[in-house]
Structures are given as C-alpha cells and as structure tokens.
Amino acid sequence: MNLTLKVWRQNNPKDKGRFEIYKVVANEHMSFLEMLDVLNEQLVSQKKEPVSFEHDCREGICGTCSLVINGRPHGLLQGTTTCQLHMRFFKDGDTIVIEPFRARAFPVIKDLVIDRSALDRVIQAGGYISVNAGNAQDANAIPVNKDIASMAFDSAACIGCGACVAACPNGSAMLFTSAKISHLGLLPQGKVENKSRTLKMVMQMDKEGFGACSNIGACEVECPKGISLTNIARMNRYYFGASLG
Amino acid sequence: MLNGKIPQGPLSNKWTDYRSKMNLVAPNNKRKLEIIVVGTGLAGASAAASLAELGYKVKAFTYHDSPRRAHSIAAQGGINAAKNYANDGDSTYRLFYDTIKGGDYRAREANVYRLAEVSADIIDQAVAQGVPFAREYGGLLDNRSFGGVQVSRTFYARGQTGQQLLIGAYSSLSRQISLGQVEMYNRHEMLELVIVGGKARGIIARNLLTGKLERFAAHAVVLATGGYGNVFYLSTNAMYCNATAAWKAVKKGAFMANPCFVQIHPTCIPVSGDYQSKLTLMSESLRNDGRVWVPKHKEDAQAIREGRKSPLDIPEVDRDYFLERRYPAFGNLVPRDVASRAAKVACDEGNGVSPTGLAVYLDFASAIERYGRSKAISTGLANPDKQTIIRLGEEVVSEKYGNLFEMYEKITGEDPYKVPMKIYPAIHYTMGGLWVDYNLESNIPGLFVLGEANFSDHGANRLGASALMQGLADGYFVITYTIGQFLSNDIRTPKFDTNSPEFEQAEKEVSDRIHRLMSVQGNQSVESFHRRLGRIMWDRVGMSRNEEGLKMAIEEIRKLREEFYRDVFIPGKADEYNYELEKATKVADFLELGELLAVDALHRNESCGGHFREEYQSPEGEALRNDANFAYVAAWEWKENGEHKLHKEELRFENIELKTRSYK
Numbered sequence: 001m002n003l004t005l006k007v008w009r010q011n012n013p014k015d016k017g018r019f020e021i022y023k024v025v026a027n028e029h030m031s032f033l034e035m036l037d038v039l040n041e042q043l044v045s046q047k048k049e050p051v052s053f054e055h056d057c058r059e060g061i062c063g064t065c066s067l068v069i070n071g072r073p074h075g076l077l078q079g080t081t082t083c084q085l086h087m088r089f090f091k092d093g094d095t096i097v098i099e100p101f102r103a104r105a106f107p108v109i110k111d112l113v114i115d116r117s118a119l120d121r122v123i124q125a126g127g128y129i130s131v132n133a134g135n136a137q138d139a140n141a142i143p144v145n146k147d148i149a150s151m152a153f154d155s156a157a158c159i160g161c162g163a164c165v166a167a168c169p170n171g172s173a174m175l176f177t178s179a180k181i182s183h184l185g186l187l188p189q190g191k192v193e194n195k196s197r198t199l200k201m202v203m204q205m206d207k208e209g210f211g212a213c214s215n216i217g218a219c220e221v222e223c224p225k226g227i228s229l230t231n232i233a234r235m236n237r238y239y240f241g242a243s244l245g
Numbered sequence: 246m247l248n249g250k251i252p253q254g255p256l257s258n259k260w261t262d263y264r265s266k267m268n269l270v271a272p273n274n275k276r277k278l279e280i281i282v283v284g285t286g287l288a289g290a291s292a293a294a295s296l297a298e299l300g301y302k303v304k305a306f307t308y309h310d311s312p313r314r315a316h317s318i319a320a321q322g323g324i325n326a327a328k329n330y331a332n333d334g335d336s337t338y339r340l341f342y343d344t345i346k347g348g349d350y351r352a353r354e355a356n357v358y359r360l361a362e363v364s365a366d367i368i369d370q371a372v373a374q375g376v377p378f379a380r381e382y383g384g385l386l387d388n389r390s391f392g393g394v395q396v397s398r399t400f401y402a403r404g405q406t407g408q409q410l411l412i413g414a415y416s417s418l419s420r421q422i423s424l425g426q427v428e429m430y431n432r433h434e435m436l437e438l439v440i441v442g443g444k445a446r447g448i449i450a451r452n453l454l455t456g457k458l459e460r461f462a463a464h465a466v467v468l469a470t471g472g473y474g475n476v477f478y479l480s481t482n483a484m485y486c487n488a489t490a491a492w493k494a495v496k497k498g499a500f501m502a503n504p505c506f507v508q509i510h511p512t513c514i515p516v517s518g519d520y521q522s523k524l525t526l527m528s529e530s531l532r533n534d535g536r537v538w539v540p541k542h543k544e545d546a547q548a549i550r551e552g553r554k555s556p557l558d559i560p561e562v563d564r565d566y567f568l569e570r571r572y573p574a575f576g577n578l579v580p581r582d583v584a585s586r587a588a589k590v591a592c593d594e595g596n597g598v599s600p601t602g603l604a605v606y607l608d609f610a611s612a613i614e615r616y617g618r619s620k621a622i623s624t625g626l627a628n629p630d631k632q633t634i635i636r637l638g639e640e641v642v643s644e645k646y647g648n649l650f651e652m653y654e655k656i657t658g659e660d661p662y663k664v665p666m667k668i669y670p671a672i673h674y675t676m677g678g679l680w681v682d683y684n685l686e687s688n689i690p691g692l693f694v695l696g697e698a699n700f701s702d703h704g705a706n707r708l709g710a711s712a713l714m715q716g717l718a719d720g721y722f723v724i725t726y727t728i729g730q731f732l733s734n735d736i737r738t739p740k741f742d743t744n745s746p747e748f749e750q751a752e753k754e755v756s757d758r759i760h761r762l763m764s765v766q767g768n769q770s771v772e773s774f775h776r777r778l779g780r781i782m783w784d785r786v787g788m789s790r791n792e793e794g795l796k797m798a799i800e801e802i803r804k805l806r807e808e809f810y811r812d813v814f815i816p817g818k819a820d821e822y823n824y825e826l827e828k829a830t831k832v833a834d835f836l837e838l839g840e841l842l843a844v845d846a847l848h849r850n851e852s853c854g855g856h857f858r859e860e861y862q863s864p865e866g867e868a869l870r871n872d873a874n875f876a877y878v879a880a881w882e883w884k885e886n887g888e889h890k891l892h893k894e895e896l897r898f899e900n901i902e903l904k905t906r907s908y909k
C-alpha cells in the first residue's frame with residue numbers, strides 16, 4: 001500500500017516544530033511501528049535524519065510507545081497501543097497524520113519523543129506500600145476476596161503510557177493517578193496508607209501542571225488498557241474522606 | 246581453575262551458616278557507602294530499593310525514561326516458588342532438583358539451592374507490596390503448573406506476571422527515591438566501567454537527552470542489565486535490550502561465562518517479512534492444549550506454502566504430530582529446547598508451512614472438541630450436534646487462553662479458533678552471562694552482577710517461570726547480604742574523586758569510541774549491520790551448530806565488524822538525542838560478543854540444554870552430553886587479538902546424581 005505520512009518534526013524542546021510529508025510503501029502485515037521503521041531506513045539511506053519515536057516491547061505492555069495518529073492517541077483501534085496497531089486497518093492511498101502526545105506536563109524532547117517523567121514523580125509521591133524487603137509475613141496470612149483482587153488487578157493493569165493525559169482537553173492525569181490509588185487502596189495491605197497516599201499524589205499531580213478533571217471521559221475511551229472512570233470516582237471519595245480528616 | 250567461593254558445610258545449611266557469619270556493615274557506616282546500580286528491571290529495581298532500605302546511598306541508572314519500562318515488564322507466565330501451597334509435594338529440594346536437572350547439569354549446586362530457599366520470601370514480599378496475584382475463591386493464592394514440571398508452584402497475575410512484579414519493585418524503588426536514599430538517573434546509558442586500584446569504583450554514562458558524558462563514582466558497582474538475546478537481532482526481547490554494560494565489563498577484564506547457552510523458545514509467532522525487528526512470544530501454556538503438527542507429505546506442505554491448500558484440507562492421516570510421535574511419554578510438553586529442535590527438523594525436511602517454510606502448526610481443534618463434549622455432558626445436553634460442541638469448546642478455550650488468542654489475531658489477522666496457529670522457535674533468554682561467584686561478585690572485585698546479566702543459576706537451559714524468581718532473589722535477598730562482604734573492607738574509604746586520572750581516562754575512551762563511530766560516515770545503516778549479524782548468528786550459531794559452521798561464523802563476524810567500522814552511517818551529532826548513535830554503540834558490542842558466543846559453542850564438544858552440536862547426537866537425533874569432559878563453567882577472558890582465554894570452574898555435583906534427560 002502507498003501511504004502519505006504527515007509527521008511532526010521538532011529538533012529539540014525549544015524548536016517550534018513543523019509537519020513534514022513523506023511517502024512510504026507498506027504492506028498490511030506490518031505493524032504501525034514497523035511501517036515507521038521502513039520510513040526511517042529510507043531516510044537513513046538518503047542520509048537524512050530518521051524520525052525519532054519511542055518504543056520498546058512492541059507487545060503493548062511497557063508503555064513506551066505513544067503517538068497521536070489521525071488525532072487519536074494510540075490510533076483508532078480501541079484497547080490497543082500503537083505498537084499493536086497493524087497496517088491492515090489502513091487503506092492504500094491513505095494520508096496519516098502523526099503527532100506526539102501533547103500536554104503541558106509532557107514537553108516534546110525531539111520529534112515524537114516526549115518527557116513523561118511527571119508520571120514517575122506522581123508515583124514517587126505515594127504510589128507504594130511502605131514495606132521493606134524482609135518485613136513481609138507469609139503471603140497467605142491475609143486472604144483477599146477474589147473479586148476485590150480482580151478489581152485491584154484491573155486498576156494495576158495501567159502501563160503508564162500517558163494516553164489519558166494526551167486525550168484530555170485539560171491534560172489531566174486523573175485516570176493514571178486514580179488507577180494507582182485504586183490498585184493499592186482496594187487491597188488490605190494498601191488500605192493503611194490510603195489517606196496520606198491520596199493527598200500526596202493529588203498534590204504532586206497539581207504541581208506537575210496536569211489539568212483538572214471536568215468529567216469528559218476521553219481518557220477512558222483512549223486508554224489502551226481499559227482503565228475505567230470508576231477509578232476516578234473512588235479516588236475522589238478517598239480524597240474527600242481524607243481532606244475532611 | 247576459578248574459585249566460586251562456595252561456603253563449606255551441607256547444602257541445606259550453606260546459606261544460613263554463611264549469612265550468620267559474614268561481615269556486616271554498621272548502620273552509621275552504610276550511610277557513608279555509595280553503590281551504583283545499573284539497570285532497574287526486576288533484578289536492579291529490587292536491589293536498588295533493598296540496598297537503600299538498608300541505609301546505603303544508591304545511585305540507580307536506566308536508559309529507559311522510567312524504571313517501569315524495563316524488559317522484565319513483558320514476562321507473561323509466572324514466577325516459581327517452593328511454597329508448597331498446593332500440598333502436592335513441592336519443597337526447596339524439589340525446586341532445586343528440577344532446576345539443576347532442567348539446566349542439564351551445568352549450574353552450580355550451591356547457588357541453585359539458595360535460589361530455591363529464598364524463593365518463598367519473594368512471594369511474601371511481592372504480596373506485601375500489593376502485587377495482585379491470582380487467587381482462589383477462599384481468598385488464598387492460586388498456583389499452576391508450568392513448563393512440564395510435576396508440581397504446581399507457579400504464581401501468576403493473569404498473563405502479566407512480569408508487569409505486576411516490576412510495578413511492585415518499581416514502587417519500592419520510587420519510595421526510596423522520594424526518601425532521598427536513591428538518586429535515580431533515567432535516560433542514562435552506562436558506556437564504561439571505571440576501575441580504581443583494581444576494584445570497580447564507578448561508571449561513565451551518556452545522558453541520552455543531551456549526549457553529554459557524565460562520571461559517577463561509588464564504592465561498588467552492581468550490574469543488573471539483562472540478557473544479550475538481541476545479538477541474534479530477532480528475538481522475543483524488547484527492542485532496546487543489549488549487552489553493552491556487560492560487554493564493557495568484559496573489556497575491562499570481567500569473564501563472560503557460557504555465552505553459548507541461549508534459550509530458544511518453541512512457541513513464537515513466525516517471521517513474516519524482512520521489515521521485522523522483533524518477534525512475539527506465545528505463552529508456553531498453550532502447549533498444554535495445542536497439538537503441534539506439520540503435513541506428512543511434502544507436496545501438501547508446498548501446496549500450503551503456495552496458498553493452494555489450507556491446513557483444514559489436510560486429513561488427520563496425512564498429518565505428522567511429530568512431538569507426539571518422537572516423544573510419546575511427554576508429547577507436546579517436552580522442554581523448550583527439545584520442542585524447538587524438533588520443529589526445526591520438521592521444517593528443514595521440507596514440511597514447514599507458511600510462505601517462508603519456517604512454521605509449524607499449533608492446533609486447538611482436538612482440545613476444543615474435547616472440552617466441548619465434556620461441557621455438553623456437564624450441562625446435561627444429550628446428543629449435542631457438532632456445532633454446539635464446538636461452540637462450547639471454544640468458550641472453554643477462550644476462558645483459558647482468550648487474551649493470547651486475541652493477541653495472535655491482532656498480529657496475524659487470523660482466527661486461531663478456526664485455523665491452527667502458526668508458530669516457530671525464536672531466541673528468548675540467555676543463560677550465559679558475566680561470571681560471578683557465590684557472592685554474585687565477578688572476577689573484578691567490587692563488581693556485582695544480578696539477574697539475566699549473570700550466568701549463575703540456570704545452567705544450559707532455564708525452566709519456565711524461573712527468571713523472574715532469580716532476578717528478584719538476587720535483588721531482594723542475596724545482594725543485600727553479600728555486598729557487605731566486600732564493603733565491610735571499605736568503611737574507611739572516602740568518596741572517590743571523579744576528577745582522578747582513572748575517570749579522566751575512562752571518559753576519554755568513551756568519547757574516542759563515539760568519535761570513531763560518528764566519523765565513519767559510510768553508506769550502510771546501523772540496522773542493516775545488526776540484521777546481517779543476526780542472520781549469521783541464527784544460521785550458524787542458532788538452534789543447531791556444527792564445527793564447520795561455527796568456524797565460518799567467527800570469520801564472517803570478524804569481517805562484518807571490520808566492514809562496520811569502515812562503512813556504517815550514523816546521522817545527527819554526538820551531543821544530542823541521537824537514537825541511531827545509541828544503536829550503533831550497542832551493535833558495535835554485539836559484533837564482538839557474537840564472536841565470543843561462537844567461540845564458546847565451538848569449544849564445547851557436547852550437546853547440552855540449549856546448545857546442540859550436530860556432531861554430538863544419538864542415532865535418533867537426541868543430544869549427547871559429555872560429563873567427563875565438559876562438566877565445567879566456561880568463563881572467557883576477551884583478548885583483542887582473537888585468542889580468547891578460557892578459564893574453567895569445575896562443577897561438583899555432591900547432592901545430585903547426573904542423569905541423561907529422556908522424554909521418550
């Protein structure tokens with residue numbers, strides 16, 4: 001298939017950036033990132049600078065890949081990261097617009113590469129259970145209800161990709177933060193620190209320049225791991241519980 | 246002979262006795278001691294967090310933008326531990342025994358026993374951190390059996406065990422970062438080890454955002470930088486996985502042990518085109534229900550390859566279920582190395598399917614029918630028609646493997662409920678790695694190596710669900726003690742000055758190397774060299790090896806290396822974010838490591854575990870191990886003139902009797 005790519009190029013964080021147009025020949029068995037590999041091989045063979053983009057596992061689990069494809073974070077397919085998107089969902093002759101995830105808290109580093117370290121700092125603020133190696137009791141000492149464990153897992157499935165932030169007109173990180181707060185808060189081991197964890201993480205979120213939540217729900221739609229809005233509701237409950245003392 | 250520093254005494258007391266007598270560092274002194282941890286996957290993140298919890302000052306490094314991205318995140322199946330929660334006869338000894346036997350008797354008994362001993366603590370630690378392992382209705386943890394062992398000792402978190410364990414270790418690490426105990430350096434790639442007075446005392450890292458070289462000093466250096474599977478170009482490893490950190494240690498005199506022990510996983514999605522740079526694993530668990538076959542007749546195979554026939558056109562009698570035929574006792578559940586080789590033989594004989602001829606079928610039709618029938622009976626359906634049976638069967642299969650089937654369909658566009666999956670073996674894991682003693686210390690004092698980066702516990706073949714166990718055992722429960730043996734001699738050693746001549750020199754070496762690469766300005770991309778190296782490795786040093794091929798490989802790799810430094814093209818500049826340059830430094834190291842891998846494979850005149858030499862096989866094509874001559878660890882010292890020096894560590898089996906593995 002013959003494709004026209006409109007790709008965001010930006011040399012460094014200070015550069016203003018612009019779109020550039022490339023032609024590339026792909027086939028429907030390729031993944032989206034393999035198609036970009038083909039483009040880059042082409043550019044390198046012409047001694048031009050390849051397009052910088054990030055990826056690692058290419059299996060939808062590490063959260064490294066990103067990209068806004070035709071206006072949608074991780075592309076059009078629901079529940080799918082960019083690395084798992086395949087070219088058979090495009091047609092011969094298509095024009096595809098490729099941009100970085102855009103959000104105030106995610107500055108562009110180069111081309112399609114962004115800085116998502118703000119998410120790490122939100123976790124550092126309290127996204128853990130305070131236990132040292134060697135302190136733990138026997139793993140079966142605290143039974144956990146199977147359904148609760150399963151709900152905690154659903155929240156823990158977040159891959160930290162930041163698509164929720166990119167999808168949100170306010171650049172809010174509520175879905176990401178609430179997923180962690182729910183994962184830990186649902187489990188008996190994690191409940192102990194619920195209040196302080198929620199307060200600290202929310203405070204850090206604000207400090208990093210993530211926007212507020214106005215219940216639009218775009219985050220849930222674009223999240224590749226199906227993290228649900230109920231996490232945000234739960235976080236709000238913990239938060240109000242905590243701030244009321 | 247190398248000395249593994251294995252403590253005296255009976256096997257089951259070694260670790261406990263050793264631990265209770267080893268040198269300790271007092272808390273006030275720990276505060277003054279600095280440790281560099283390179284790598285923050287399972288092994289590195291757990292080590293950095295635990296060492297910081299003990300009070301040491303830790304600096305942790307990863308080339309990723311966050312520790313949570315490490316390759317460990319991709320592990321699917323599970324983690325072993327000798328908890329015996331299933332009450333099915335598991336024990337520390339049994340896990341130890343299975344690991345030694347599975348490793349084809351090429352691992353050190355004392356290390357493996359310790360691993361089995363601390364395995365139970367890992368599960369306790371992970372649960373305390375909030376890792377949401379699968380549970381039973383009573384609220385207790387669920388276990389399954391994995392990789393053909395006879396007990397259920399594998400803990401799992403859906404198909405995302407690695408992710409959940411890494412998130413656990415990452416959260417502990419994050420806590421130590423917030424407490425100021427760990428200084429975290431993301432997007433920093435270690436490019437040199439600094440040795441002061443014969444001991445590892447620092448690293449040079451490149452800041453990947455600015456391209457600047459930075460110097461870091463500490464009292465000890467821990468490498469937890471993962472495996473080197475990507476020397477084969479195509480593997481199930483994440484794209485960035487590489488050997489550079491380990492290789493820099495080798496160039497400074499560390500020994501590389503058993504590099505030829507590489508694991509090839511039988512169930513991966515086959516290569517579909519030249520544009521591919523990564524292969525996807527399909528979990529081992531699929532072999533519990535899938536039957537592996539190829540057409541009996543070459544004409545049928547050819548018709549399938551040319552698209553004239555579909556697998557559904559091949560009647561039962563014309564199919565060769567080759568694992569069931571060759572290994573009636575274990576059938577489709579033979580260990581990874583055996584299953585992989587059998588698939589290769591079937592394809593080499595011309596019976597492979599898919600246009601490349603390099604694929605075999607993994608068929609669920611029988612399982613679907615079997616499950617459908619029993620579901621029909623259990624739901625009280627009398628005389629169900631075929632369609633109902635299949636529908637019911639598909640439901641059962643979907644409950645067990647739904648996410649894997651979905652992933653397969655996403656990638657291939659084919660529905661594995663209707664058409665058998667196509668699979669082929671791929672490079673997956675490296676048992677070899679930097680040589681370490683019982684303390685996990687390399688032959689360079691002060692340099693410790695953890696996780697997949699070391700060679701210590703899996704011998705010539707690793708069992709499923711044991712890599713996660715080893716990485717976390719090393720990080721949470723072993724290094725935390727053994728590093729004290731080294732550091733207790735350093736409590737009066739002041740901080741090291743990064744302006745010393747040793748650091749000066751090390752940095753200069755890195756910048757010279759980068760300069761050399763950048764100034765080639767040739768015509769071929771880094772990727773193309775990597776691809777060509779991978780081809781040589783896979784064809785000649787892959788699933789099946791022979792003397793002639795290995796000698797050719799060594800020649801070809803040396804030539805390719807020479808061509809690389811003559812004709813590689815790297816766009817951009819050194820002092821900026823430059824992914825092509827990052828790739829180039831990795832490929833430069835792979836081009837040397839590949840040679841050593843072939844040299845090791847050539848010297849090991851036996852077939853064992855993942856290492857199969859065609860000259861050493863039985864008339865039925867089974868591997869022939871040679872315990873009389875090769876029951877040792879081959880630790881290689883790299884020599885620039887190509888005459889790499891072999892150091893041996895004898896393996897003594899005092900508690901286990903060496904047996905031939907047989908799955909017939």
Ligand SMILES: Cc1cc2nc3c(=O)[nH]c(=O)nc-3n(C[C@H](O)[C@H](O)[C@H](O)COP(=O)(O)OP(=O)(O)OC[C@H]3O[C@@H](n4cnc5c(N)ncnc54)[C@H](O)[C@@H]3O)c2cc1C
Nearest residue numbers: 284285286287288317320322323435471696697710712713
């Ligand atoms: C698809 C797949 C599935 C698997 N499933 C299982 C399973 O079910 N059970 C099981 O037990 N095992 C499994 N394994 C194996 C297991 O995942 C790995 O062996 C293990 O996770 C390795 O952990 P590690 O901490 O040693 O290294 P890694 O997780 O690879 O981490 C390496 C770290 O080192 C850093 N690093 C490397 N070099 C440098 C450098 N030069 N400078 C700075 N940082 C550097 C990286 O950034 C990273 O943080 C699987 C492997 C694959 C490929």
Ligand code: SF4
Nearest residue numbers: 158159161162164223
């Ligand atoms: S909540 Fe979803 S979109 Fe947001 S970071 Fe997690 S996985 Fe990505």
Ligand code: FES
Nearest residue numbers: 056058063065083
């Ligand atoms: S590259 Fe890992 S999630 Fe896409």
